[in-house]
Amino acid sequence: MSVKNEIVSSFGGKIRIMAEGIDDRIFEEAEEIRIRADRPSVIKLREKTKYITPQGILVDDDKKAFYPEIKDIAATMEILSGYSLYAFSEEVKKGFITISGGHRIGIAGHTVTQNDCVVDIRHINSLNIRISHEIKGCANIILPYIFNCHSVMNTIIISPPGCGKTTLLRDLTRLISNSLINVSVVDERSEIGGTFRGKRNNDCGKNTDVLDGCPKTVGMKMLLRSMAPDCIVVDEIGEDKDIDAIEEILNCGVAVICTVHGATIKDVLNRTSLKRLTEIKAFDRYVFLHNKGKTGRVEEVLDENLKVLWRDE
Amino acid sequence: MLFKLTGGIVVILCCYTWGFYMSKMGAFRMQDLEQLKKAITIFNAEIKYSATPLYEVFNEIANRTNGVVAMAFEAATEGFLDKKGKTADEIWNKAVIEVQHNAYFNAEDMEYLFSFGRTLGFADKEMQVQNATLLLDYIENAQQELREKRKVEERLYKTLGLLGGIMVCIILF
Numbered sequence: 001m002s003v004k005n006e007i008v009s010s011f012g013g014k015i016r017i018m019a020e021g022i023d024d025r026i027f028e029e030a031e032e033i034r035i036r037a038d039r040p041s042v043i044k045l046r047e048k049t050k051y052i053t054p055q056g057i058l059v060d061d062d063k064k065a066f067y068p069e070i071k072d073i074a075a076t077m078e079i080l081s082g083y084s085l086y087a088f089s090e091e092v093k094k095g096f097i098t099i100s101g102g103h104r105i106g107i108a109g110h111t112v113t114q115n116d117c118v119v120d121i122r123h124i125n126s127l128n129i130r131i132s133h134e135i136k137g138c139a140n141i142i143l144p145y146i147f148n149c150h151s152v153m154n155t156i157i158i159s160p161p162g163c164g165k166t167t168l169l170r171d172l173t174r175l176i177s178n179s180l181i182n183v184s185v186v187d188e189r190s191e192i193g194g195t196f197r198g199k200r201n202n203d204c205g206k207n208t209d210v211l212d213g214c215p216k217t218v219g220m221k222m223l224l225r226s227m228a229p230d231c232i233v234v235d236e237i238g239e240d241k242d243i244d245a246i247e248e249i250l251n252c253g254v255a256v257i258c259t260v261h262g263a264t265i266k267d268v269l270n271r272t273s274l275k276r277l278t279e280i281k282a283f284d285r286y287v288f289l290h291n292k293g294k295t296g297r298v299e300e301v302l303d304e305n306l307k308v309l310w311r312d313e
Numbered sequence: 314m315l316f317k318l319t320g321g322i323v324v325i326l327c328c329y330t331w332g333f334y335m336s337k338m339g340a341f342r343m344q345d346l347e348q349l350k351k352a353i354t355i356f357n358a359e360i361k362y363s364a365t366p367l368y369e370v371f372n373e374i375a376n377r378t379n380g381v382v383a384m385a386f387e388a389a390t391e392g393f394l395d396k397k398g399k400t401a402d403e404i405w406n407k408a409v410i411e412v413q414h415n416a417y418f419n420a421e422d423m424e425y426l427f428s429f430g431r432t433l434g435f436a437d438k439e440m441q442v443q444n445a446t447l448l449l450d451y452i453e454n455a456q457q458e459l460r461e462k463r464k465v466e467e468r469l470y471k472t473l474g475l476l477g478g479i480m481v482c483i484i485l486f
Contacts, residue, residue: 009396009398016398079400081434082366082368083393084367084368085435085436086437086441120437
């Protein structure tokens, strides 16, 4: 199934008609589609952002754009959950649903809270469709710095949102796993494996076990005990408890590959818990991504002493 | 004379058959309601205790029920899997209308069936279960009413059919 089919079959109402009109090739390079009630629909491509007309044509003029109604968004929510929104209540509470193909749909609306915890999101009026792309081979260039002689370096991939951290991480997982290394992935948001109802849609390698939808801290410890991995892969760490869990894994002699939001090494060092890990030289490699151009393009690789090992010229 | 006699017997038999058929209408409706009750009970249990997706629940119901109810749920399952962009309400209504001519539901039953579709798909677990329970309550009341009415109606229609036939014969001959 092509990316366009995966996305279009999840849409309903007039949003579906709009998406059907968008050219197949545009979907191949699209990163995000933003649908907001009574606001112009926007598509973010690799190098530009455009408005979308009701017929699916990309324009610069917001007056020609498609303004979806709240009922179109409600119909889309119904269809993308396979008419079973009740079965996705846990995902809705977290603010996103992952659909077939590993595309993540972020949602915003009126939250219902109980004891400071979100228990439901009602009157959903904003959708952010993050289109997942598998770029096989994008990690080839950094593989020699991260993996050699059957040992995997503890690696942290750093970049702002939307630069291809997850894409790079997925490819890295695939490459390492195909070299007969047991890789275990904690895929809290089902983005790495693109698992939908138990079926893995993305190629994560031949020796990869994916723990889908599991919170990172719990998942890492579970995998350590249950799957005897050589390497644990985890996406978007950030909270102190995630970093504590990583420290525990590192002390057990299992390699960790993780990603974090940030643009420079300063951003990493500004976080107390990450700074601590940097000081004890927990990570052997720091990988930074370009925030412009192709998704998943590596800018530089640093070693444990923060010295540049490789830089994209 | 023989011709008249044969004609008379045919008329009486036809009217009696009509009366007999009419007397069985309640029983047929009872059968459909019974199947629907079974379907909604399965629906509630599946939604409440396991977060099974709707098409799987409907498929399960279609396999475990008979007659028009099974047909309606089967048609809806196909609609859900089609991914044509229709809402669950539209798919359910279409499925119900498709089987309507084979069913013995009355107008009120149909109204409740349509309203069952209105919360399908987008509501949370509690709302789905509550709405299904509403339909279940209605079915139980309708069945109770039907049971009381059936005994009287069955005899009434049979007698009416027979007497109607005799009356036609008297008037014509």
